[in-house]
Amino acid sequence: MANFSPPANVKAFEERLLEVSENLPKRLRQCADYVAANKDRIAVSTVAEMAEGAGVQPSAFMRFCQILGFSGFSEMQRLFRETYVGGWPDYSTRLLHLREKPEGSPSALLGEFVEAGRASIESLLSTVDPVALNEGANLLVAAGMIHIIGLGRSFSVATYVAYLFEKMEVPAVLHTSLGKLDNRHAIREGDALLAFTFAPYSAPTLELVEDVAARKIPIVAVTDSAIGPLAKFRPTTLLVSEIDFGAFRSPAATLCLATALAVIVGTAKSQRA
Amino acid sequence: MANFSPPANVKAFEERLLEVSENLPKRLRQCADYVAANKDRIAVSTVAEMAEGAGVQPSAFMRFCQILGFSGFSEMQRLFRETYVGGWPDYSTRLLHLREKPEGSPSALLGEFVEAGRASIESLLSTVDPVALNEGANLLVAAGMIHIIGLGRSFSVATYVAYLFEKMEVPAVLHTSLGKLDNRHAIREGDALLAFTFAPYSAPTLELVEDVAARKIPIVAVTDSAIGPLAKFRPTTLLVSEIDFGAFRSPAATLCLATALAVIVGTAKSQRA
DNA sequence: AGCAAAATAGAATATATGTTCCAAATCTGC
DNA sequence: GCAGATTTGGAACATATATTCTATTTTGCT
Numbered sequence: 280m281a282n283f284s285p286p287a288n289v290k291a292f293e294e295r296l297l298e299v300s301e302n303l304p305k306r307l308r309q310c311a312d313y314v315a316a317n318k319d320r321i322a323v324s325t326v327a328e329m330a331e332g333a334g335v336q337p338s339a340f341m342r343f344c345q346i347l348g349f350s351g352f353s354e355m356q357r358l359f360r361e362t363y364v365g366g367w368p369d370y371s372t373r374l375l376h377l378r379e380k381p382e383g384s385p386s387a388l389l390g391e392f393v394e395a396g397r398a399s400i401e402s403l404l405s406t407v408d409p410v411a412l413n414e415g416a417n418l419l420v421a422a423g424m425i426h427i428i429g430l431g432r433s434f435s436v437a438t439y440v441a442y443l444f445e446k447m448e449v450p451a452v453l454h455t456s457l458g459k460l461d462n463r464h465a466i467r468e469g470d471a472l473l474a475f476t477f478a479p480y481s482a483p484t485l486e487l488v489e490d491v492a493a494r495k496i497p498i499v500a501v502t503d504s505a506i507g508p509l510a511k512f513r514p515t516t517l518l519v520s521e522i523d524f525g526a527f528r529s530p531a532a533t534l535c536l537a538t539a540l541a542v543i544v545g546t547a548k549s550q551r552a
Numbered sequence: 553m554a555n556f557s558p559p560a561n562v563k564a565f566e567e568r569l570l571e572v573s574e575n576l577p578k579r580l581r582q583c584a585d586y587v588a589a590n591k592d593r594i595a596v597s598t599v600a601e602m603a604e605g606a607g608v609q610p611s612a613f614m615r616f617c618q619i620l621g622f623s624g625f626s627e628m629q630r631l632f633r634e635t636y637v638g639g640w641p642d643y644s645t646r647l648l649h650l651r652e653k654p655e656g657s658p659s660a661l662l663g664e665f666v667e668a669g670r671a672s673i674e675s676l677l678s679t680v681d682p683v684a685l686n687e688g689a690n691l692l693v694a695a696g697m698i699h700i701i702g703l704g705r706s707f708s709v710a711t712y713v714a715y716l717f718e719k720m721e722v723p724a725v726l727h728t729s730l731g732k733l734d735n736r737h738a739i740r741e742g743d744a745l746l747a748f749t750f751a752p753y754s755a756p757t758l759e760l761v762e763d764v765a766a767r768k769i770p771i772v773a774v775t776d777s778a779i780g781p782l783a784k785f786r787p788t789t790l791l792v793s794e795i796d797f798g799a800f801r802s803p804a805a806t807l808c809l810a811t812a813l814a815v816i817v818g819t820a821k822s823q824r825a
Numbered sequence: 826a827g828c829a830a831a832a833t834a835g836a837a838t839a840t841a842t843g844t845t846c847c848a849a850a851t852c853t854g855c
Numbered sequence: 856g857c858a859g860a861t862t863t864g865g866a867a868c869a870t871a872t873a874t875t876c877t878a879t880t881t882t883g884c885t
Contacts (some may be wrong), residue, residue, distance in 0.1 A: 304832060304882090322596050323633040325872060335835050341874065351874065360596040385689050385816045392812040393676050400669045400804065405592065409659035416658050432715060439708035439803065440830090449749035477583075505566060506573040506588045520589045529803040529811035530712065531673065538802035539665040545660045577852090577862055599843060609864050614844065624844065626871090 285348040285355075289318070289362050299510075303346075306335045310343035322359040324463055325351045392529060395522045399532035406518040407536060412543075415499040415515040417543045422471030422497070425451040428484050429475030436475050436501075437529055440537045447545030456483045463490050471497045473540075475533065477521075480508050488512055501533060558621040558628075562591070562635055576619075579608045582614035595632040599625045633807055668797040671758035679791045680809060685816075688772040688788040692817045695744030695770070698724040701757050702748030709748050710775075710802055713810045720818030729756050736763050744770045746813075748806065750794075753781050761785055774806060774813075 285489040287294040313333035314321065320329065322358060329338040329352075349355040419425055425444060429437030439452055444451035454462060461483060466472060474490045476484045485508055492498060498514035505518060519536055521528040559565040573584040586606035587594065594602065602625075603613040614625060622628040692698055698717060703708030710726055717724035727735060734756060739745060745764045749757045759783055763772060771787035778791060792809055794801040 306833065322623075326874085327872075337873080338835075338875080341831065342832090353873065363592075363596050384682075385685045385812075386680070388816055389680060389685060389809065390677060390810040392808050392815075393673055396673045396804065396808040397670050400666055400673065403666050404663065406589075407659075407662060412658045412662060432712075434715065435708040435712035435807070439705075440703060440710055442707065443800070484654065504585055504588045506570050506584055510570050511574075518589075527716070527811060527815050529808050531808050534708075534807060535665050535669040535802050535804050536662065538800060540660040542665075542800050543661050579863065598841085600841095610843080611845080611865075612863065615862090626843065 285350070286358065289358070292347070292358065293315050299346060304495075306339045307343050308341050309335055309344065314343075318359070321356055322363045331540065335426065336520040347504075353476065353514070395532040396529055398406070398530075399520070399522045400535050402520055402522075403532050403536055406520055408516075411515055411517055412540070415517060416540060416543045416547065418471050418497040418499055418515060419473060419540075420547045421475045422467040423450065424467075424471075425449065425544075426454055426466050426470055426472045426491075427451060427475075428454040428487055430456065431479075431485050432477055432530065433475035433481075433533070436533050436537050439534060440473065440475075440541050441543065443541040447541070447549070449541075449548050454487065461487060463487055466491055466493075466494075468498060470498070473499045473501075474509070474514070475501045476509065477503045477533075478507070485509070488514070499540075501536060553626065559631065562631070565631065572619060572719050579612045580616050582606045583613050587616075591701070594629055605684075607778075631757040657801070663721050664797050665802060668795045669802055669804040672793070672795045675793060675795070675810050676809055679793055681789075681791070682815075684788055684790055685813070688790060689813060689816045689820065690774055691744050691770040691788060692746060692794075692813075693820045696723065696742040697740075698722065698817075699727055699739050699743060699745045699746075700748075701727040701745065701760055702722055703729065703757050704752075704808070705750055705803065706748035706754075706757075709806050709810050712807060713746065713814050714812065716814040717818065720814070720822070722814075722818050722821050727760065734760060736760055739764055739767075739769060741769070744772065746772045746774075747782070747787070748774045748810070749780075749782065750776045750806075751780070758782070761787070765783070772813075774809065 286295050287308060295310060296315060300308065300315075303311055306382045310329075313329070317332065320332070324332075326337045330337040333340060343449055344352045344355045347355065427437050427441050427444075429440075434455075441451060441453035443446065445514075452462075452465065474484060474488050476488075480502075487511065488500070488509060490497060492512035492514070498512060499517070500509050500514040501517045501519060502509055503519055504510075505522065509516070517536060517540070519533050521530060523531055558569050569584060569588060573581065573588075576584055583602075583606045586602070589604065590602075593605070597605075599610045599613055603610040617625045617628045620628065622631075623642050623751060700710050700714050700717075707728075714724060714726035725735075725738065745761065747761050748755060749761075761771060761773070761782060762785065765785035765787070771785060771789040772790070773782050774790045774792060775782055776794070777783075777793055778789060782789070790809060790813070792803055794803060
């Protein structure tokens with residue numbers, strides 16, 4: 280009856296839909312029309328809802344799915360749910376895969392990190408709120424001096440941002456707690472703080488943020504959770520979710536975001552001058 | 553126990569999440585964290601999937617929904633299903649979209665960096681020689697102490713590798729030339745040097761490599777050219793080509809490679825012990 | 826118009842999924 | 856270190872949802 284291989288992606292799905300919809304009986308054509316106009320609903324609706332939308336019985340919609348090559352509605356829905364959540368479909372299973380054979384060849388391991396990095400970076404586009412990015416950039420552009428903090432895992436990102444600002448001649452200092460000195464009094468009115476912190480959030484960073492927040496100095500936070508310990512200070516928040524690989528994650532996405540932010544600020548500053 | 557009016561929109565949901573997440577027991581906090589980082593999944597996942605993602609039992613996730621003010625998961629899911637119909641994070645089209653937007657808008661710029669980062673990372677698989685990766689890893693595993701150097705643009709990567717080695721309890725030191733001190737005599741027989749350097753190659757790094765090479769200490773180099781200034785010392789070379797965007801590049805790919813290398817070495821060392 | 830084939834509606838059934846409950850484990854204040 | 860309160864895991868239960876089946880209607884053909 281139906282073609283036996285179900286479409287593997289949305290593109291194939293659309294082709295099949297087009298190909299099939301030429302000569303279809305009345306009710307099934309209604310299904311095709313409704314689906315074509317409401318592809319985005321497939322992921323979040325039940326058969327009953329789709330059928331009602333198309334003005335047919337659930338059973339008719341069912342047959343429609345089968346004609347498209349799926350075993351049923353569930354299989355069709357799975358396709359859309361997976362593409363909806365984007366680049367990282369069941370990453371946890373792959374992770375398990377590695378745990379089972381920790382002696383994977385080095386290049387296989389590299390491959391895993393490549394995959395994790397790629398997915399993390401792509402997810403930036405959905406986790407970073409464009410409005411917040413804009414706002415954060417403006418705060419930093421307006422600042423007399425940008426103070427950068429990031430310790431532990433975030434230290435490398437902080438150093439890179441400091442490097443970029445220096446190259447672009449943007450006044451910025453990197454706060455390290457080298458020698459347990461925190462130069463919190465170097466942060467003055469008119470400055471801004473750019474903080475990087477991820478779980479487990481390092482205490483000195485949190486303390487500095489708290490201190491600075493109390494003085495009403497603007498804070499831009501790059502972090503991994505909207506409800507993390509920074510949240511109560513209501514900073515401008517840029518969210519990153521790094522995909523971990525085993526216990527490890529490379530801060531590739533964070534770095535990517537940080538670079539973009541630095542360049543945005545740098546070019547804006549130079550245009551103001 | 554729970555607030556009785558369920559959040560009516562995503563904004564209210566986020567506020568409630570924040571408000572509630574202050575003092576939450578362990579499992580419920582896991583739920584909060586996972587939800588905060590994966591709001592988009594709520595619409596298309598089952599409780600079981602969400603619970604697994606958060607690393608808790610379905611029943612725990614259930615209670616979490618109720619604490620948020622919903623009658624259960626279904627009611628919470630309904631909120632997201634209704635609001636997310638239409639929005640579709642199809643990354644490739646979204647990227648195109650960003651490109652079309654007026655140039656220089658912050659999120660367009662982020663889009664560019666995302667694209668550059670993704671491409672750089674993917675290219676790793678072809679630029680990094682698996683044999684060299686293996687060899688490099690072996691050299692570092694065999695070393696008594698790993699000395700890490702990377703200055704300027706490479707400093708952030710060097711710090712991250714140092715961080716990872718420390719976490720994995722692998723003996724390693726980061727050479728910073730802080731205060732113009734180069735601790736070259738700390739590098740002794742049986743040790744190895746891991747050097748990161750990219751054009752323009754910083755002088756102190758080259759000097760250190762030269763000194764170390766003369767003493768026949770093994771060197772693993774992560775760099776951008778097989779014929780760069782390091783080539784004459786015949787180190788084990790791992791090649792990275794970062795795609796630049798304008799005058800800027802994020803070292804996302806280098807970081808990815810460095811992380812993979814560190815993890816390979818770390819796991820191999822722990823298995824030997 | 827009359828017959829065979831295809832299509833459909835609706836009920837019946839199977840399955841997946843959400844939800845609740847309670848005993849066991851853990852935490853907290855004394 | 857104990858008693859009470861809180862939190863948790865897992866199984867039992869309820870419900871929603873997908874899927875199939877069959878009698879009935881519609882369609883297409885001669």
